[in-house]
Amino acid sequence: MKKYDAIVIGTGSAMIIVQGLLSMNPDSRIAVIDKYRPRGICLTRGCIPSKMVISVAEIIADIEKTRELGVDAEIKSVDFGRIMKRMS
Ligand SMILES: Cc1cc2nc3c(=O)[nH]c(=O)nc-3n(C[C@H](O)[C@H](O)[C@H](O)COP(=O)(O)OP(=O)(O)OC[C@H]3O[C@@H](n4cnc5c(N)ncnc54)[C@H](O)[C@@H]3O)c2cc1C
Structure with missing residues (x-):
């Protein structure tokens, strides 16, 4: 043994x-x-992977707020599959 x-x-x-x-x-x-x-x-499936999705959501939210700051930015599309692939 x-x-x-x-x-x-x-x-x-x-x-x-x-x-x-x-x-x-x-x-x-x-x-x-x-x-x-x-x-x-x-x-593997908690803190780090979840932040990889949450951080993208925060970037999108920031871009949507830019108009208030005088920046005319636009999100053309979001490739959710790619976001999830990067997370896995
Ligand atoms: C989606 C999500 C997001 C999270 N975000 C955060 C965060 O932002 N900040 C934070 O502080 N915490 C976060 N957590 C909590 C964090 O992941 C846990 O608190 C932490 O992983 C606990 O660590 P641990 O070592 O005690 O247990 P675990 O990380 O759960 O490790 C236990 C290990 O033991 C293995 N195991 C269990 N039972 C057995 C068995 N019978 N035989 C063999 N192996 C076994 C499991 O496979 C696992 O690998 C999050 C959790 C989730 C699910």
Whole structure:
């Protein structure tokens, strides 16, 4: 049977613990298990992907407000498929 110094389930913020253990002992044997894509929800389908969509919405809202500032800008189209592809 394989032996480990630590077994970590989940690769979100738990990786901070892994990093700490490895910085204390680079020879540590650590098993990391994740049932989904590694790196945790924040990076894979939470904070970062959602901001990639929200930031586009903010840019659109800013452009729509430019007329108040004396700038005549126009949004010709929004390629939502491309926005979602960039996010995934
Ligand atoms: C759409 C969205 C937007 C968000 N935006 C923000 C934001 O702007 N700011 C913010 O602070 N927070 C935000 N969050 C919350 C943030 O993503 C979470 O608070 C954060 O990811 C929690 O980190 P964690 O390491 O505790 O858990 P997670 O990131 O959920 O990591 C847990 C990991 O464990 C794995 N796992 C779970 N159960 C098992 C199992 N039984 N076996 C093996 N692996 C398992 C999962 O696959 C996952 O990779 C957002 C969340 C979502 C969904």
